[in-house]
Amino acid sequence: MSRRPVLVALAVVAVTVGLAPEAAASPIGHHQPTAEIFATNNTATITDPNDPRLKDRLAAFGAQVRGIIATNGSWPGCSTLLDGVFWSDDLKTATYERSREFDVDHVSAGGLHHIASVIRKQYQQESVLTFQYLPQPGADSVEVEVPGVTVQQLFNGLAADPVLRDELGGGSVTADGGRLALIADKSELASIRKFVGVLGANWSKATVAYGHLEFVAD
Numbered sequence: 001m002s003r004r005p006v007l008v009a010l011a012v013v014a015v016t017v018g019l020a021p022e023a024a025a026s027p028i029g030h031h032q033p034t035a036e037i038f039a040t041n042n043t044a045t046i047t048d049p050n051d052p053r054l055k056d057r058l059a060a061f062g063a064q065v066r067g068i069i070a071t072n073g074s075w076p077g078c079s080t081l082l083d084g085v086f087w088s089d090d091l092k093t094a095t096y097e098r099s100r101e102f103d104v105d106h107v108s109a110g111g112l113h114h115i116a117s118v119i120r121k122q123y124q125q126e127s128v129l130t131f132q133y134l135p136q137p138g139a140d141s142v143e144v145e146v147p148g149v150t151v152q153q154l155f156n157g158l159a160a161d162p163v164l165r166d167e168l169g170g171g172s173v174t175a176d177g178g179r180l181a182l183i184a185d186k187s188e189l190a191s192i193r194k195f196v197g198v199l200g201a202n203w204s205k206a207t208v209a210y211g212h213l214e215f216v217a218d
Contacts, residue, residue, distance in 0.1 A: 042098065149179070
């Protein structure tokens with residue numbers, strides 16, 4: 001998982017660990033959990049958007065991570081499948097990745113960090129992104145949701161604007177719903193709004209949530 005700001009999607013209602021990730025899914029924005037974790041089990045660099053690995057629904061991975069969340073004393077909510085596009089300056093092209101967002105309830109900041117660390121080590125990731133929802137006065141990060149964005153639009157937007165590409169790095173959209181969200185420092189909000197315009201999406205339909213992001217790398 002990149003250390004740059006990451007575009008992701010939200011959702012959720014608390015569910016039992018035995019359900020498959022798809023069975024647990026609920027409409028995006030239905031319920032705001034305590035926090036979210038964004039993770040993948042992928043360790044390969046994928047540059048072909050038609051690579052068959054990008055069709056993996058990560059169902060077993062989703063069930064395993066929700067088990068880790070429950071084992072460590074928190075409540076797993078639903079999981080959303082994501083398609084990511086990230087620009088590589090070294091390769092001079094985009095890389096692609098499938099991942100999942102996991103909603104987590106009844107978790108402290110320390111507990112969230114610990115769970116992400118366990119996931120990172122188990123699946124040999126560079127880092128795992130977390131987002132804890134907070135009241136706006138105490139928040140240093142934002143999560144901006146925007147409907148109506150496809151992976152192709154995301155790729156085109158990154159390819160067309162080197163400045164925004166450098167600032168934002170890449171992002172993800174929901175695999176089934178075409179909804180994009182960017183988690184970043186609050187200082188990036190103006191860049192996010194500009195990027196939404198580059199993608200051809202409607203900023204008036206965007207929603208902003210506040211909190212604290214962390215790339216857990218230990």
